[in-house]
Amino acid sequence: MGEVLTATRAEVCAAACADMFRGDGEIVAAAVAGMTPALGARLARATFEPGLLTTDGGPYLTAEPVPLGAPAGDVEGWLPFREHLWLVLNGRRHVWLGPSQMDRFGNCNISHIGPSDRPKSQLLGSRGAPGNTRLNPTSFWVPRHSTRVFVDKVDYVSGVGNDRGAFQLRGVVTNLAVLDFRAPDGSLRLRSVHPGVTVDDVVAATGFALTVPDEVPETRLPTGEELRLMREVLDPKGIREREVRA
Amino acid sequence: MGRQMTIEEIVGSVESGMTLGIGGWGSRRKPMALVRALCNSPVRDLTVVSYGGADVGLLCAAGKIRKLVAPFVTLDSVALEPHFRQARQNGSIEFEEYDEGMFMFGLYAAAHGLPFLPTPAGLGSDVLATNPRLKTVADPYGGEELIAVPALKMDVSFVHLQRADARGNALYLGGDPYFDDLYAKAADRSFVSCERLVDTADLLKEGPVQALLVSRAQVEGVVETPNGSHFTTGDDDRRDEAFQRHYVEAAGSPESWAAFRARFLDGDEAAYQAAVRAWREEQ
Numbered sequence: 001m002g003e004v005l006t007a008t009r010a011e012v013c014a015a016a017c018a019d020m021f022r023g024d025g026e027i028v029a030a031a032v033a034g035m036t037p038a039l040g041a042r043l044a045r046a047t048f049e050p051g052l053l054t055t056d057g058g059p060y061l062t063a064e065p066v067p068l069g070a071p072a073g074d075v076e077g078w079l080p081f082r083e084h085l086w087l088v089l090n091g092r093r094h095v096w097l098g099p100s101q102m103d104r105f106g107n108c109n110i111s112h113i114g115p116s117d118r119p120k121s122q123l124l125g126s127r128g129a130p131g132n133t134r135l136n137p138t139s140f141w142v143p144r145h146s147t148r149v150f151v152d153k154v155d156y157v158s159g160v161g162n163d164r165g166a167f168q169l170r171g172v173v174t175n176l177a178v179l180d181f182r183a184p185d186g187s188l189r190l191r192s193v194h195p196g197v198t199v200d201d202v203v204a205a206t207g208f209a210l211t212v213p214d215e216v217p218e219t220r221l222p223t224g225e226e227l228r229l230m231r232e233v234l235d236p237k238g239i240r241e242r243e244v245r246a
Numbered sequence: 247m248g249r250q251m252t253i254e255e256i257v258g259s260v261e262s263g264m265t266l267g268i269g270g271w272g273s274r275r276k277p278m279a280l281v282r283a284l285c286n287s288p289v290r291d292l293t294v295v296s297y298g299g300a301d302v303g304l305l306c307a308a309g310k311i312r313k314l315v316a317p318f319v320t321l322d323s324v325a326l327e328p329h330f331r332q333a334r335q336n337g338s339i340e341f342e343e344y345d346e347g348m349f350m351f352g353l354y355a356a357a358h359g360l361p362f363l364p365t366p367a368g369l370g371s372d373v374l375a376t377n378p379r380l381k382t383v384a385d386p387y388g389g390e391e392l393i394a395v396p397a398l399k400m401d402v403s404f405v406h407l408q409r410a411d412a413r414g415n416a417l418y419l420g421g422d423p424y425f426d427d428l429y430a431k432a433a434d435r436s437f438v439s440c441e442r443l444v445d446t447a448d449l450l451k452e453g454p455v456q457a458l459l460v461s462r463a464q465v466e467g468v469v470e471t472p473n474g475s476h477f478t479t480g481d482d483d484r485r486d487e488a489f490q491r492h493y494v495e496a497a498g499s500p501e502s503w504a505a506f507r508a509r510f511l512d513g514d515e516a517a518y519q520a521a522v523r524a525w526r527e528e529q
Binding site for chain 2: 058059060078080081082085088089111112116117118119120121122123124125126127128129130131133134135156157158159160164165166
């Protein structure tokens with residue numbers, strides 16, 4: 001048990017990301033929004049979702065879940081960008097997005113902050129967020145939970161929320177908590193807080209009224225086997241620790 | 247049937263106000279030698295169609311773009327493109343924004359001579375609300391509302407592949423064709439730059455027949471530009487990350503950008519490649 005108690009925040013987050021894939025079966029895990037979801041996808045495949053298809057971060061579907069940043073090893077499929085874009089419409093894909101802004105219904109912005117004709121801050125552009133959220137199960141990774149990200153109204157709707165026809169918003173993993181969209185009106189609800197984080201911390205870092213159940217459990221700790229897989233197999237260089245700090 | 251041209255001849259056939267398609271994706275396999283030469287040409291007011299990366303950044307920095315048609319601009323390992331950001335934040339370019347999947351349908355439509363292709367991607371989003379070229383249509387069989395993505399037609403397109411012959415047949419190495427065949431088919435006139443020109447008889451020594459992505463039937467001119475996609479991914483399918491970081495840092499102030507431009511960009515392609523070699527020796 002001593003080993004379990006020493007799980008880092010990054011490891012708690014990666015296990016929470018892995019949990020978002022429960023029940024997905026034989027679909028592509030498009031965990032492109034950061035290292036933590038990518039690690040979570042490979043961890044899910046190495047444990048409770050062996051059917052998942054995972055990539056090397058490039059166009060190769062790997063025969064086994066490979067370490068972060070490692071070459072593909074044996075390859076079981078080819079998924080160049082045009083096939084990814086086909087797969088969005090085909091639907092057998094669970095995607096992660098990294099929102100710069102998100103409102104309570106899960107509308108998210110990755111395009112720009114400020115007015116569209118002359119933004120205060122130009123970001124990526126909407127990339128695949130409109131199609132992803134409309135057509136695929138979508139989860140979100142937010143490495144810095146703050147009132148800048150969780151806002152009352154997003155400046156631009158890149159990905160659509162539950163009030164605009166989202167297909168299925170699975171949940172949000174942040175550095176502080178796990179959230180889902182199971183408030184009665186389909187808006188965000190606090191599901192669990194990570195060890196060392198209070199409900200008040202999360203409420204204070206969220207720029208709208210978050211649905212908070214009477215009882216908020218603590219996010220589960222990775223099992224000893226999950227910690228071993230992350231530390232010895234899937235991320236021996238500790239890349240996960242760069243993306244999120246306790 | 248030889249279609250070999252020089253960089254200057256290719257760029258010289260582009261006129262102000264044209265719509266230019268650029269192949270590759272983000273900071274991957276961009277026809278940078280052609281883009282660099284275009285930056286030094288008198289051309290202006292371009293409409294650029296691109297899965298954008300450093301190509302869009304350099305053209306923004308040179309003031310060549312009036313309107314950008316794109317789903318994103320990124321350098322991949324550096325998420326945000328500094329010159330594109332500056333151009334948008336100055337209000338100096340127009341941005342016609344698409345979802346990246348619907349953008350592919352715009353390329354397919356243009357390549358197939360169709361006026362549009364339908365997709366549900368984009369419904370409910372501000373891409374539909376803020377892009378005046380996007381309209382919706384009803385599925386004639388079921389009535390479902392879809393977006394009619396207009397054909398993204400181009401006057402000219404530039405693509406960079408690893409190998410080509412002098413006729414303009416071109417082959418890619420590495421794992422991803424991106425959409426370069428569609429750019430070649432969607433434009434009135436298309437030009438290929440390549441890492442290495444080989445005899446037609448030797449094309450299949452370089453890769454399988456399926457890697458022959460672009461046919462001479464779609465190509466007006468071809469030029470050999472070794473390392474011509476630098477600093478985006480090139481012959482070995484890798485990116486010069488150190489130089490990309492140098493590019494991003496140089497964009498941090500007008501002074502450092504002027505120095506970067508003077509050192510690397512003001513001369514021709516041979517001067518650029520020599521300056522990059524000298525820079526690398528200093529590192």
